[in-house]
Amino acid sequence: DTAVSQTPKYLVTQMGNDKSIKCEQNLGHDTMYWYKQDSKKFLKIMFSYNNKELIINETVPNRFSPKSPDKAHLNLHINSLELGDSAVYFCASSQMTSGRGDTQYFGPGTRLTVL
Amino acid sequence: AQTVTQSQPEMSVQEAETVTLSCTYDTSESDYYLFWYKQPPSRQMILVIRQEAYKQQNATENRFSVNFQKAAKSFSLKISDSQLGDAAMYFCAYAGGAQKLVFGQGTRLTINP
Numbered sequence: 001d002t003a004v005s006q007t008p009k010y011l012v013t014q015m016g017n018d019k020s021i022k023c024e025q026n027l028g029h030d031t032m033y034w035y036k037q038d039s040k041k042f043l044k045i046m047f048s049y050n051n052k053e054l055i056i057n058e059t060v061p062n063r064f065s066p067k068s069p070d071k072a073h074l075n076l077h078i079n080s081l082e083l084g085d086s087a088v089y090f091c092a093s094s095q096m097t098s099g100r101g102d103t104q105y106f107g108p109g110t111r112l113t114v115l
Numbered sequence: 116a117q118t119v120t121q122s123q124p125e126m127s128v129q130e131a132e133t134v135t136l137s138c139t140y141d142t143s144e145s146d147y148y149l150f151w152y153k154q155p156p157s158r159q160m161i162l163v164i165r166q167e168a169y170k171q172q173n174a175t176e177n178r179f180s181v182n183f184q185k186a187a188k189s190f191s192l193k194i195s196d197s198q199l200g201d202a203a204m205y206f207c208a209y210a211g212g213a214q215k216l217v218f219g220q221g222t223r224l225t226i227n228p
Contacts, residue, residue, distance in 0.1 A: 031216065041154075041204055045215040056215055087160060096214070102148060104216055106160035 006107035023091030032074035037088040117142045136192045138207030147211035155203040203227045214223035
């Protein structure tokens with residue numbers, strides 16, 4: 001059973017298009033995250049949700065809009081895609097322990113290529 | 116803000132030998148977690164080992180162990196009896212009250228047969 005799944009795994013699209021990436025976890029965790037890994041392999045947090053509430057929103061362009069319909073799902077919608085959005089996007093989940101983030105489990109990543 | 120630094124962009128080791136990957140971090144918090152994640156060419160992020168800051172005992176998982184020096188803010192990963200399957204990018208990461216992982220730049224580990 002896949003613990004954290006993402007769809008699609010690969011996404012190739014034209015500049016200016018709108019696209020979504022979906023994430024689901026079956027670990028029963030209460031917190032989910034989106035990370036971006038750039039071409040130099042650097043990983044940086046974008047958003048996190050705890051019990052469907054946004055708790056972290058790093059300096060991300062507002063073309064990126066996360067949505068959490070329930071604790072097990074976190075989607076990422078990107079409007080007006082730009083060349084610089086090309087990256088690998090990872091979803092992750094964890095269970096909050098005393099208000100602190102514990103071990104995060106990652107999905108397989110979505111490689112987004114903007115042409 | 117917390118930072119994590121991995122000063123070795125690349126490391127290589129002979130199969131069956133031991134290698135140590137370095138990581139230092141900066142924080143003013145006293146309660147936090149530290150992690151090593153492995154990213155093979157498949158790009159999946161795989162948890163290797165976890166350390167709770169309040170535990171003095173170094174974490175161990177089979178051939179993987181850490182040397183956690185809280186005062187020095189150092190968290191190195193030792194891989195014993197290196198295997199070809201250990202070849203990957205290794206990321207050191209910090210998690211504290213900000214409820215997010217802060218990653219280092221990564222170390223690419225090559226295993227020579």
